[in-house]
Amino acid sequence: MKYDIILAGVGGQGILSIAFVIDNAALEEGLFFKQAEVHGMSQRGGAVQSHLRLADGQIYSDLIPLGQADMILSVEPLETLRYFEYLKPDGAVVSSRTPYTNISDYPVLEEVFREIKKAPVHVLIDSEKLAREAGSVRAQNMVMLGAASIFLPLKEDSLKKYIQVLFEKRGPQIVQTNLKAFDLGRQAARA
Amino acid sequence: MEKVVLLGDEAVALAAIQAGLTAAYSYPGTPASEIMEFLIRNSEGGRKYTAKWCVNEKVACEEALGVSFAGKRAMVSFKHVGLNVAADPFINSAITGANGGLVVVVADDPGMHSSQDEQDSRYYADFARILCLEPAGHQEAYNMTREAFDLSEKFRIPVMIRLVTRLAHSRSSVATAAPREQNKDLPYGTWQDWTLLPGNARRRFRILLDRQKELLEYSENSGYNQLVLNPTGGRLGVVVSGIAYNYFKEVASSLPGEPSYLKVSTYPFPVNKLRRLIEQVDEILVIEEGYPFIERFLQGVVGISGKTIRGKMDGSLPATGELTPDLVARALGLPERTGLKTGDFKLAGRPPQLCVGCPHADTYKALNEAIRDFPRPVVFSDIGCYTLGALPPYNAIQTCVCMGASVSMAKGGAEAGIHPSVAVIGDSTFAHSGITPLLDAVHSNTAMTVIILDNGTVAMTGTQPSFGTGEPLDRLVAGLGVEPNHLRVIVPLPKNHQENVKVIKEELSHQGLSVIIARRECIQIVGEKKRS
Numbered sequence A: 001m002k003y004d005i006i007l008a009g010v011g012g013q014g015i016l017s018i019a020f021v022i023d024n025a026a027l028e029e030g031l032f033f034k035q036a037e038v039h040g041m042s043q044r045g046g047a048v049q050s051h052l053r054l055a056d057g058q059i060y061s062d063l064i065p066l067g068q069a070d071m072i073l074s075v076e077p078l079e080t081l082r083y084f085e086y087l088k089p090d091g092a093v094v095s096s097r098t099p100y101t102n103i104s105d106y107p108v109l110e111e112v113f114r115e116i117k118k119a120p121v122h123v124l125i126d127s128e129k130l131a132r133e134a135g136s137v138r139a140q141n142m143v144m145l146g147a148a149s150i151f152l153p154l155k156e157d158s159l160k161k162y163i164q165v166l167f168e169k170r171g172p173q174i175v176q177t178n179l180k181a182f183d184l185g186r187q188a189a190r191a
Numbered sequence B: 001m002e003k004v005v006l007l008g009d010e011a012v013a014l015a016a017i018q019a020g021l022t023a024a025y026s027y028p029g030t031p032a033s034e035i036m037e038f039l040i041r042n043s044e045g046g047r048k049y050t051a052k053w054c055v056n057e058k059v060a061c062e063e064a065l066g067v068s069f070a071g072k073r074a075m076v077s078f079k080h081v082g083l084n085v086a087a088d089p090f091i092n093s094a095i096t097g098a099n100g101g102l103v104v105v106v107a108d109d110p111g112m113h114s115s116q117d118e119q120d121s122r123y124y125a126d127f128a129r130i131l132c133l134e135p136a137g138h139q140e141a142y143n144m145t146r147e148a149f150d151l152s153e154k155f156r157i158p159v160m161i162r163l164v165t166r167l168a169h170s171r172s173s174v175a176t177a178a179p180r181e182q183n184k185d186l187p188y189g190t191w192q193d194w195t196l197l198p199g200n201a202r203r204r205f206r207i208l209l210d211r212q213k214e215l216l217e218y219s220e221n222s223g224y225n226q227l228v229l230n231p232t233g234g235r236l237g238v239v240v241s242g243i244a245y246n247y248f249k250e251v252a253s254s255l256p257g258e259p260s261y262l263k264v265s266t267y268p269f270p271v272n273k274l275r276r277l278i279e280q281v282d283e284i285l286v287i288e289e290g291y292p293f294i295e296r297f298l299q300g301v302v303g304i305s306g307k308t309i310r311g312k313m314d315g316s317l318p319a320t321g322e323l324t325p326d327l328v329a330r331a332l333g334l335p336e337r338t339g340l341k342t343g344d345f346k347l348a349g350r351p352p353q354l355c356v357g358c359p360h361a362d363t364y365k366a367l368n369e370a371i372r373d374f375p376r377p378v379v380f381s382d383i384g385c386y387t388l389g390a391l392p393p394y395n396a397i398q399t400c401v402c403m404g405a406s407v408s409m410a411k412g413g414a415e416a417g418i419h420p421s422v423a424v425i426g427d428s429t430f431a432h433s434g435i436t437p438l439l440d441a442v443h444s445n446t447a448m449t450v451i452i453l454d455n456g457t458v459a460m461t462g463t464q465p466s467f468g469t470g471e472p473l474d475r476l477v478a479g480l481g482v483e484p485n486h487l488r489v490i491v492p493l494p495k496n497h498q499e500n501v502k503v504i505k506e507e508l509s510h511q512g513l514s515v516i517i518a519r520r521e522c523i524q525i526v527g528e529k530k531r532s
Helices: A015-028 A077-082 A109-116 A127-134 A137-148 A156-170 A172-190 B008-018 B033-041 B057-069 B080-085 B087-096 B122-128 B138-155 B198-221 B244-252 B271-280 B293-299 B325-331 B359-371 B385-390 B405-415 B427-444 B470-479 B494-509 B523-531
Strands: A002-010 A032-036 A047-055 A069-074 A087-096 A121-125 B003-007 B021-026 B050-053 B073-079 B102-108 B131-133 B159-164 B170-175 B236-241 B260-264 B283-287 B308-310 B378-381 B421-426 B448-454 B487-490 B513-519
Touching (some): A015 A032, A015 A137, A015 B003, A047 A077, A069 A077, A077 A109, A121 A137, A121 A172, A137 A172, B021 B033, B033 B050, B080 B087, B080 B102, B122 B131, B122 B159, B138 B159, B236 B244, B244 B283, B244 B325, B260 B271, B293 B308, B359 B385, B378 B405, B405 B448, B427 B448, B448 B494, B470 B487, B470 B513
Parallel strands (some): A069 A087, A087 A121, B102 B159, B131 B159, B236 B260, B236 B283, B487 B513
């Protein structure tokens, strides 16, 4: 078994938090993982991506070869498209519908959605609305992780355990918000 | 054995702690910063080692050398261009030799994700005539760092660990080994070894040269340099090093037979193993991240008779940028694979930008307005978040070369007739390498204006502490001899815009040296304080 994920978003949207949860859940379930991330300059409002690879045996490359990702998981719709060439033909796209418009030439949103829908398996999630419903607009990353969880080769419980670990230090309120965000995302993807 | 999730950088840091580290030093720089971040984070709770950010890499390297002199284990870490700054102590530490284990960790940035060049530190190790270890993965990063301290004490030389961005910032699990105590009994270094008067230096250099045999022998016998000869692997042999090994192994399974290969992990590289590989094959493909270091040695001036050498020099692999599994697959003759296409859809780029509410943005707006009436002004700038001022909507700066160069270049520019000649430099960059050129400018009373953007932190690399900020910075600048009435402090806020434009204009018009300190706390720090 191997499962390759491209995580995408804009610097500051918390894709490394998604990665933290998946990495640790994978380790707990006895899987191997490698996760290449972006630090430094791009984190200042630029496009960021992380290659996250899970397998039940040794993983060599830190980077996913083109056309081999099982999933693109993106917290921002335009960023979803940036990595399309990594997706394998039957791969899944799990993308937020909520644009992050910190650039002047952001394309027409409907056209972005139309492109995303060209992927045979795609789930578009209103992450902003669901995160608000959970209690914080900052929890969009956990909404998206919840949506992706229906495809991931990981147990719901292991993922939730590490959401707990990740937010523990910030208090029970924030833990609850993020767990709820995960649940809402998961339900929305099932719908 | 405990398994922990670590970045490549963190695997190095944890290994150093568990190897009996006494002290580690660094200056922030992507992709090396997370080494010191980890050391500092873990130095609480009774761990008795020193882990410090330093004012610059040269100072960091010299502090580590002092620890080694004292017989204790030391590590210094920085990004590749940081080694340029530390080159003087680095090269000469090979001559003095190490007493306590001295490990120099250099993180190269192929592809220039966050850097101004993609220089390859293996050349520095070769230049200094020391041992260099290059891990391919996290476990090797951990194991090699542990071993590097032992090797440093065994051969009595500093040992380099070469990382690249992709490993430094990749996360995986690592099995750790039992920790070792710090050194207790090593005597201090002797003056004959450590006082590099010509007589001593000649003797020491001879010792270093004589040691090369032993280093080569170490490489020949090291299990990290794996030679795999596959009789059914065909005419092609592969020489592969560092993280490139991962890409090779990833894609080689798609070939009908895996080619014979040599994984090079230690330098000086194992010549006999290389010879044994070459004897088996007609064609050699060298896959390495960074410059064609091994490839150039192999190729020499006239190549190897009867053998074809392929790699970055013949275009089999690109000469610049980062390797990928796809590039390696192509070099091995595998068919190209691609995924979905977005067709004609135009993907808008999303470059990094200054944060909303960033003080630098307000300074640039004021500077742009103040400078626009001058016919041929030049704004020299430097390394930091504010380098983003080169991009729209600011288009405010014309240069960024290396740490501190804004001040020195502004002086050179002024002396070549540029007026106003402006330097824009951050507070930490100023402390790192801006003080000495400013002293130069004071000495000549050069007609130039230095704007120090004092946001109180090293922002770009993750808000590490700055050494030249706040009121002590004002005193430092005054103490260098800058005239008090041309040392101005402004607060870059939208409400102060008109006033700031006026101050900047006045100083730009001054026919001597002036310094403007634009002081407002980094918006990231403000946010961190709010959250905690």
